[in-house]
Each structure stands twice: as structure tokens, then as C-alpha cells.
Amino acid sequence: MTTGEPPLPPGLALAWGLAPAARRGPKPAHSVERIVEAALTLADEDGFSALSLPKIASRVGVTTNALYRYVSSKEELLVLLADAAWGPAPESLSRDDWRDAATGWVHAALDRCRVHPWLLDLPVHGAPATPNLLDWLEKLLESMAKTGLPMPDILGCAVLLDGYARSVAKLARDLHETTTPPIQSAAVASFLQPLLVERGYPILASMMSGGQYEDDDELPEADVEFGLTRILDGIEVQVRRCV
Amino acid sequence: MTTGEPPLPPGLALAWGLAPAARRGPKPAHSVERIVEAALTLADEDGFSALSLPKIASRVGVTTNALYRYVSSKEELLVLLADAAWGPAPESLSRDDWRDAATGWVHAALDRCRVHPWLLDLPVHGAPATPNLLDWLEKLLESMAKTGLPMPDILGCAVLLDGYARSVAKLARDLHETTTPPIQSAAVASFLQPLLVERGYPILASMMSGGQYEDDDELPEADVEFGLTRILDGIEVQVRRCV
DNA sequence: TACAATTAGTGTATGCCATGCACAGTTTCT
DNA sequence: AGAAACTGTGCATGGCATACACTAATTGTA
Numbered sequence: 112m113t114t115g116e117p118p119l120p121p122g123l124a125l126a127w128g129l130a131p132a133a134r135r136g137p138k139p140a141h142s143v144e145r146i147v148e149a150a151l152t153l154a155d156e157d158g159f160s161a162l163s164l165p166k167i168a169s170r171v172g173v174t175t176n177a178l179y180r181y182v183s184s185k186e187e188l189l190v191l192l193a194d195a196a197w198g199p200a201p202e203s204l205s206r207d208d209w210r211d212a213a214t215g216w217v218h219a220a221l222d223r224c225r226v227h228p229w230l231l232d233l234p235v236h237g238a239p240a241t242p243n244l245l246d247w248l249e250k251l252l253e254s255m256a257k258t259g260l261p262m263p264d265i266l267g268c269a270v271l272l273d274g275y276a277r278s279v280a281k282l283a284r285d286l287h288e289t290t291t292p293p294i295q296s297a298a299v300a301s302f303l304q305p306l307l308v309e310r311g312y313p314i315l316a317s318m319m320s321g322g323q324y325e326d327d328d329e330l331p332e333a334d335v336e337f338g339l340t341r342i343l344d345g346i347e348v349q350v351r352r353c354v
Numbered sequence: 355m356t357t358g359e360p361p362l363p364p365g366l367a368l369a370w371g372l373a374p375a376a377r378r379g380p381k382p383a384h385s386v387e388r389i390v391e392a393a394l395t396l397a398d399e400d401g402f403s404a405l406s407l408p409k410i411a412s413r414v415g416v417t418t419n420a421l422y423r424y425v426s427s428k429e430e431l432l433v434l435l436a437d438a439a440w441g442p443a444p445e446s447l448s449r450d451d452w453r454d455a456a457t458g459w460v461h462a463a464l465d466r467c468r469v470h471p472w473l474l475d476l477p478v479h480g481a482p483a484t485p486n487l488l489d490w491l492e493k494l495l496e497s498m499a500k501t502g503l504p505m506p507d508i509l510g511c512a513v514l515l516d517g518y519a520r521s522v523a524k525l526a527r528d529l530h531e532t533t534t535p536p537i538q539s540a541a542v543a544s545f546l547q548p549l550l551v552e553r554g555y556p557i558l559a560s561m562m563s564g565g566q567y568e569d570d571d572e573l574p575e576a577d578v579e580f581g582l583t584r585i586l587d588g589i590e591v592q593v594r595r596c597v
Numbered sequence: 598t599a600c601a602a603t604t605a606g607t608g609t610a611t612g613c614c615a616t617g618c619a620c621a622g623t624t625t626c627t
Numbered sequence: 628a629g630a631a632a633c634t635g636t637g638c639a640t641g642g643c644a645t646a647c648a649c650t651a652a653t654t655g656t657a
């Protein structure tokens with residue numbers, strides 16, 4: 112089964128722990144795990160944009176090019192990094208109630224995105240194919256399978272919920288992690304306010320003058336819950352319809 | 355009203371057409387619009403990752419550094435680029451039926467993401483604040499206002515629908531624009547199949563062997579509609595509840 | 598046991614990139 | 628007429644991913 116030279120996407124073989132089993136030559140002083148771990152803490156500390164091979168290498172204590180002995184490209188490293196950062200999917204999802212299970216899954220995903228905000232910056236090429244990512248997907252599919260919906264609908268629900276978790280996480284992060292000292296926020300507001308009125312954007316204008324335009328630290332839990340409840344309600348409509 | 359030196363985020367003033375009104379010196383040979391347009395066609399042709407100041411400059415016919423006379427940083431240019439690529443929001447949304455209006459908005463957004471797939475790669479810092487982006491947001495808010503829900507819920511629905519449009523567009527793009535000659539897709543499948551069975555992922559395994567794992571060119575329209583219908587149904591539940 | 602094959606990590610180099618600074622030429626206000 | 632201000636260019640810096648050649652270490656084999 113271990114084909115000689117499979118044309119697999121980068122990182123797949125490594126992610127599943129299939130090392131090439133070397134023979135001659137010195138033993139590697141380090142390991143892919145060590146490198147991924149270094150990359151992970153670096154990303155946690157300095158963010159995704161600061162994640163560079165030179166910096167990772169210096170953490171591990173080797174030259175930049177030494178990394179290429181373990182990983183064939185930065186892209187491959189990022190695949191492994193994503194899998195490591197997501198980690199295994201939650202085990203404790205409700206076994207009976209699909210709403211509880213889905214809610215648990217979404218909250219767990221949001222939690223991962225809070226722990227590693229740069230997860231939302233990692234480029235995605237193709238469907239998930241590494242162990243932990245598939246674990247998350249499987250758990251979500253299992254949750255939705257409890258609805259009794261036909262398979263294609265289960266997939267559709269999974270796509271919907273996964274997308275929701277990611278977009279809410281990204282929104283929360285983009286809105287308040289970056290450049291928003293409240294001073295600037297106020298400056299933007301007073302800059303935009305007259306323009307909005309003048310150009311005929313009544314709702315936006317009233318929202319801004321209404322004052323409560325998202326000035327909390329994070330997207331408040333209530334807002335997350337609102338969207339999630341809409342989605343679950345919508346799924347439930349379909350479930351009842353199908354029974 | 356034109357404050358002396360407002361501490362606004364990059365690109366805002368430019369995006370709203372507030373030029374600093376120069377006095378002495380030669381007149382600029384080009385314009386911000388020309389530069390943004392060059393960037394836009396470059397991105398359309400070669401993708402977001404190929405978008406660099408040198409390449410844009412050479413299209414315009416100037417040195418790289420000349421761009422800095424029009425734009426203070428690459429980040430600022432990207433803000434303008436996003437606004438230009440989204441363009442004005444659709445005018446022809448239903449005036450009576452909020453479901454039709456929302457559906458029209460989502461389809462229009464998906465269309466923009468099909469025309470300029472790199473829109474999904476543009477970094478986002480903070481809430482939208484440029485004319486076209488606010489136009490899109492206002493139109494969506496107007497659509498949801500027709501539900502009669504209270505203002506915070508309207509915003510919640512808008513976030514939900516906007517997030518859905520983006521995640522579906524991204525999914526469609528990532529799944530089939532990148533590295534998926536069907537040969538490789540098949541290689542991945544046969545690589546994963548035994549692993550999935552062995553490690554206890556029954557649903558994923560059955561989906562893969564089921565054969566119809568997303569091998570269409572784009573996420574089929576039916577799948578887009580499925581998620582959208584769930585969301586709208588879920589909102590409708592809330593609407594009925596509130597009346 | 599000695600050699601040859603193979604491998605790990607280093608050094609050096611290439612061609613990108615965003616951005617800063619100094620300068621020359623041009624335009625316009627005083 | 629002169630000074631001030633602005634435009635575009637040239638040159639330079641530091642960062643990046645990655646390629647290639649090399650040295651040193653290790654191990655299977657003759």
C-alpha cells in the first residue's frame with residue numbers, strides 16, 4: 112500500500128506519520144514535530160505575518176535551509192501547522208440531541224480560533240485531508256447525522272456550520288484585534304457620519320449615531336448565539352419537513 | 355469640515371475622494387484610479403499572490419516608488435482595491451419580500467466573488483468604511499429591515515448572510531480552483547480511504563467511497579441554495595416569533 | 598575493517614518584495 | 628526672478644523563499 116512515489120499534495124504523507132525511513136547518513140538532530148511546535152509558538156506570539164522560515168529555524172537552533180531537510184516547502188509546513196493547531200476534535204459532544212452537539216462543536220471551533228487567531232489566516236488548498244482536520248469534520252458530520260436528514264443535506268449542514276464558525280471568528284478577530292484604539296474608532300465615526308447621511312444610507316447612519324456599533328472587546332457571546340440559533344432553527348425546519 | 359490631519363485608517367480619505375489639493379509642483383502624470391485599475395486587472399490575471407507594487411508600477415509605466423506619491427502603503431492600495439472590485443451594491447433587490455431581497459443580495463455577492471476570486475484573499479482590518487463596501491452593507495441591512503425585527507437582530511442577520519456568502523464563495527474557490535487535477539484527487543482518495551476506515555471515521559469513509567465527493571467544477575448552485583434556505587428559514591422562525 | 602554510498606546541516610547566492618532617502622527636474626506662488 | 632513645493636527616478640536596506648554546492652557524519656557492504 113505504501114506506493115513508491117505517490118503524487119500527493121504537500122504534507123499529506125508527513126501529516127499521517129509516514130516517514131521515509133532513512134538508512135545511511137547521520138541521524139536527524141531534530142524532528143518535524145519540533146519544527147511545527149516552534150512554528151506554532153512563534154505564530155502564537157507574533158502572528159501569522161511574522162511566520163517565516165528564518166525565524167522558525169532560529170528557534171529550533173538551525174539554519175534556515177536545514178528546515179528543508181524535514182519539510183519540502185513552507186506550504187507543506189503550513190499544512191502540518193494547521194493540523195497541529197486545530198488538534199483533535201472535541202469528544203464530549205451530546206450523543207442524543209443534534210442541536211446540542213452542533214452547538215458544542217461550534218463553540219469548540221470558536222475556542223480554537225481564539226487560542227490561535229492566525230488559524231484564520233492559513234491558506235486553504237482543497238478539502239481537508241490531515242488527521243485532525245478530518246477528525247473535526249467527522250465529528251461535525253456525526254452531529255448532523257443525528258438529524259436523520261439524507262447524506263447530502265448532512266454535508267450541507269456541516270458546510271453551513273463550519274462556515275459560520277469561521278466567519279464569526281474572523282469577524283470578531285478582524286473587528287477588534289487590529290487597529291482600533293477607541294480614539295481612531297471615534298474619528299472614523301465622526302468622519303463617516305455626515306457622509307452617510309448625505310449619500311443616503313439611513314440605516315448605517317442611524318446605527319452609527321445609535322452609538323453601540325460593536326465597541327466591545329470581542330463579538331459578544333450573544334451575537335454568536337443569535338446567528339447559530341437562526342441556523343439551527345433553519346435546519347430544524349428542514350428536519351421536521353423531512354420526517 | 356476637511357480637518358487638518360485626521361488620524362484616519364489608511365485609504366479612507368482617498369476612498370471618499372478627498373484629495374489633498376496640491377498647489378505647487380508638477381501635476382501628477384497619473385491618478386489613484388489608474389493605479390487601482392492596473393492593480394485590479396493584474397489581480398484578475400495573475401491572482402492575489404502576484405500582486406506586487408513593482409508589477410503594478412510597471413503596468414502604469416512608472417517606477418515602483420512613484421506609486422508612493424499616490425498611495426502611502428500597499429495596505430492603503432488594497433483598501434481602495436477592495437472597494438473598486440466590489441463596486442456598487444445591486445440596485446434591483448426586491449422591495450417587498452425580505453427573502454427575495456436577501457437571496458438577491460447573496461447571489462450578487464457570490465457573483466462578485468466569482469468575477470474577482472482574489473477578493474476573498476484581501477486582508478480585512480476593522481469594519482467596512484469605504485463607499486462601496488458601505489453600500490453593500492446598507493443594502494443588506496435594508497433587506498433585513500423588511501423583516502420588522504429589532505435593530506440588533508437586523509445586524510445579526512446581516513452578519514450571518516454576509517458570512518455565509520463569503521464562506522460559500524471561499525469554499526467553492528478553494529475546493530476547485532487550486533490543485534485538483536482529478537488524478538490527484540483520486541490519489542488522495544485512495545490514500546485516505548484505508549486510513550479513514552482504520553481510524554474509525556465511518557461517515558467520511560462512506561462519503562468518499564460513495565463517490566460523489568464534490569467533483570463538480572464549482573460548488574453546485576443547489577448546495578448554495580441549501581444553506582441559504584436554512585438561514586432564511588431560521589430567520590423566518592424568529593420573525594414569526596416576534597410578530 | 599575499510600570503503601563507498603547516503604544523508605544532515607552549513608554557506609553562499611539569486612531573485613523577489615516593501616519601503617526609505619537623496620536628488621533632479623518641473624511647476625507655481627510670492 | 629526667485630523660492631518653495633511637488634513629481635518621478637536611482638540607489639539602498641533588510642526581509643523573504645528557495646536553489647546549489649560543500650563538509651562532515653554515519654552506516655551498509657565488500
